[in-house]
Amino acid sequence: MGFYLTIEQVRDLARGAAVLGTGGGGDPLIGRLLVEEQLKNGKKIEILSPDELDDDGLVLSTAMMGAPTVVVEKVPAGKEVVTAYRALEKHLGREAIATIPMECGGLNSMIPLIVGAIAEVPVVDGDGMGRAFPELDMETFGVYGISGSPMVVADEHGDYGVVDTGSDNKKMEKFARALTIQMGGSAYIAEYPMSGADVKRTAVWNTLTLGINIGKVLREANERHLNPFNELKAFLKDTIYGHGVILFNGKIVDVERRFKDGFSQGSATIQSFDEQHEMKIDFRNENSVAYRNDRVVAIVPDLITVMDEETGSPITTEALRFGQRVTVFGVSTPDIMRTEAALDTFGPQAFNIEHNWQPLEKLSPRDWSLSS
Amino acid sequence: MGFYLTIEQVRDLARGAAVLGTGGGGDPLIGRLLVEEQLKNGKKIEILSPDELDDDGLVLSTAMMGAPTVVVEKVPAGKEVVTAYRALEKHLGREAIATIPMECGGLNSMIPLIVGAIAEVPVVDGDGMGRAFPELDMETFGVYGISGSPMVVADEHGDYGVVDTGSDNKKMEKFARALTIQMGGSAYIAEYPMSGADVKRTAVWNTLTLGINIGKVLREANERHLNPFNELKAFLKDTIYGHGVILFNGKIVDVERRFKDGFSQGSATIQSFDEQHEMKIDFRNENSVAYRNDRVVAIVPDLITVMDEETGSPITTEALRFGQRVTVFGVSTPDIMRTEAALDTFGPQAFNIEHNWQPLEKLSPRDWSLSS
Numbered sequence: 001m002g003f004y005l006t007i008e009q010v011r012d013l014a015r016g017a018a019v020l021g022t023g024g025g026g027d028p029l030i031g032r033l034l035v036e037e038q039l040k041n042g043k044k045i046e047i048l049s050p051d052e053l054d055d056d057g058l059v060l061s062t063a064m065m066g067a068p069t070v071v072v073e074k075v076p077a078g079k080e081v082v083t084a085y086r087a088l089e090k091h092l093g094r095e096a097i098a099t100i101p102m103e104c105g106g107l108n109s110m111i112p113l114i115v116g117a118i119a120e121v122p123v124v125d126g127d128g129m130g131r132a133f134p135e136l137d138m139e140t141f142g143v144y145g146i147s148g149s150p151m152v153v154a155d156e157h158g159d160y161g162v163v164d165t166g167s168d169n170k171k172m173e174k175f176a177r178a179l180t181i182q183m184g185g186s187a188y189i190a191e192y193p194m195s196g197a198d199v200k201r202t203a204v205w206n207t208l209t210l211g212i213n214i215g216k217v218l219r220e221a222n223e224r225h226l227n228p229f230n231e232l233k234a235f236l237k238d239t240i241y242g243h244g245v246i247l248f249n250g251k252i253v254d255v256e257r258r259f260k261d262g263f264s265q266g267s268a269t270i271q272s273f274d275e276q277h278e279m280k281i282d283f284r285n286e287n288s289v290a291y292r293n294d295r296v297v298a299i300v301p302d303l304i305t306v307m308d309e310e311t312g313s314p315i316t317t318e319a320l321r322f323g324q325r326v327t328v329f330g331v332s333t334p335d336i337m338r339t340e341a342a343l344d345t346f347g348p349q350a351f352n353i354e355h356n357w358q359p360l361e362k363l364s365p366r367d368w369s370l371s372s
Numbered sequence: 373m374g375f376y377l378t379i380e381q382v383r384d385l386a387r388g389a390a391v392l393g394t395g396g397g398g399d400p401l402i403g404r405l406l407v408e409e410q411l412k413n414g415k416k417i418e419i420l421s422p423d424e425l426d427d428d429g430l431v432l433s434t435a436m437m438g439a440p441t442v443v444v445e446k447v448p449a450g451k452e453v454v455t456a457y458r459a460l461e462k463h464l465g466r467e468a469i470a471t472i473p474m475e476c477g478g479l480n481s482m483i484p485l486i487v488g489a490i491a492e493v494p495v496v497d498g499d500g501m502g503r504a505f506p507e508l509d510m511e512t513f514g515v516y517g518i519s520g521s522p523m524v525v526a527d528e529h530g531d532y533g534v535v536d537t538g539s540d541n542k543k544m545e546k547f548a549r550a551l552t553i554q555m556g557g558s559a560y561i562a563e564y565p566m567s568g569a570d571v572k573r574t575a576v577w578n579t580l581t582l583g584i585n586i587g588k589v590l591r592e593a594n595e596r597h598l599n600p601f602n603e604l605k606a607f608l609k610d611t612i613y614g615h616g617v618i619l620f621n622g623k624i625v626d627v628e629r630r631f632k633d634g635f636s637q638g639s640a641t642i643q644s645f646d647e648q649h650e651m652k653i654d655f656r657n658e659n660s661v662a663y664r665n666d667r668v669v670a671i672v673p674d675l676i677t678v679m680d681e682e683t684g685s686p687i688t689t690e691a692l693r694f695g696q697r698v699t700v701f702g703v704s705t706p707d708i709m710r711t712e713a714a715l716d717t718f719g720p721q722a723f724n725i726e727h728n729w730q731p732l733e734k735l736s737p738r739d740w741s742l743s744s
Contacts, residue, residue: 168529183547
């Protein structure tokens, strides 16, 4: 059933979305503050489950595009993403009935909520990535046949571009990326125009409430001095994500990071406290593969999140620092993200990783003990 | 009165448009062949004078965008520019009554004729540059208040982007350029949507027939063994361009050319046959300023065209070679291109030239004699 977001839920979502961001997706904080401001000004944000959508209604996915680090310097007013949403409606000559997040991880868990508040349309409880990914063509919508375009890229001055590349979502990503760079490195998009029936068939369901609940579990674990990782594992068991597991505990000893082709790429090395074991995590915006003593223990699209060892606070790749004491946590992805078509689109090969995908629950069926 | 183009007129136009291209704008040859093919297949191309346009009708400017050198490798089929034209109509939700050239110089004198043939709409006898210029914001349409956007950039696969930057035509140029680069370096555009009344007020009039007539004058001079430059000067006297003048005769002794920021930039040095005088021409796609013994004798937006000394065949900057025997010819621009607003947009400062604009007829009132 539909519900209206509370400020506490927005705060929980910010924490949960950072877990689902798997190191990337941008810090949800700025987005959280913008959404809170809307709620404090009396705006309401209605969340609808996919099954409540009219099959024939038009739904538009909304998000920020570009480098999240730029957003910190070019803080959005909120209305930018509404420009994109309205411009796509205008281009299509049709009003939309709802917006749906492109991704449920990171900053983009928040951006569609701003559309919900300002444009006064419901936000669908689901998304097109089930986590965060670096590119617009890496969406379940596209995996299951929806064209990303026509789509809109808008800047903070109300100027925009419409990109139409038919069913070629990779090309759409390229064109939209070029516009985003011209717009100063960050922009706002409305994309994957689709019907309510399409949403039901192609979205990862209920990931907005998933994010809220993950945040709530972590908050309550801290309030009650419980182990956050055990709580998280217990909670995930009853969701479509199912399997949560500790991949490593230790201290960050090295971080290599370079900005290449518009992406933050690199790796982090973590040493166990007894200095007997090592984990290396490669990332491309998001963490993509985790090696424990050179053996793959988790691989994209499964989730790899580096968290504060004590509080379970997720740490983005940008925030990784030498000496941090961390727990690396893995989460298995739902079935819709593991089909052959899905793995073709956002599996290891899409990230130029030489290893084949294997399910997390097989690679890491139980917590790797501190000394193993 | 309106008329239908003949193949002979298309050939004359190709020659005349190369003169009006002032060294840039791309070789009209490929465009000419595409247009001839349309005529041979029975298509008709109707040319309308601006005063024949319905004041309320919608007119779209069409052109190729990007590096003309790429077009040689990525030969257009013709329909690409129609994709752009149709996509802009669709975005605006309105049918256009005609297309108008963006520029009358070079390849883009031909591209709108293809729209005329395939989309079966008249082509307006006029343009927005009165010559060739390197950027989309350098158009008389924009100088006199028309917004270039919404505009469309389309590629050869039927994919496209719509750019809407409100009244900011410089930003439109930037966004469209970024898309063009993603499209492989050349693309097709429809831009400056405007009314028939706008065309009458802001276009440079009758430049399509001007191009045809310049080509005809040169052809007939060759057929009749007359001096092509004298014939050209006599013809121009009765047009809005008025003043034609020989700026230099000599032999090319040096050409410096580099590809920078997406433009072909550089200079050519020409020595008089008696080796007593020197002309240096700076270009940025088009020739922008001519120095005779270090003194400015012609400066943008007035036209500077390097031509074969004997036949009067125009030579593009790309085709300039050591040892060529050339005549440098200057042509004054019409009043609509010389207002303060026009000079702000495409005068010397827009090309980072330190000299102020002065009218050609003042800088070079008569032919510079061979020994002066």
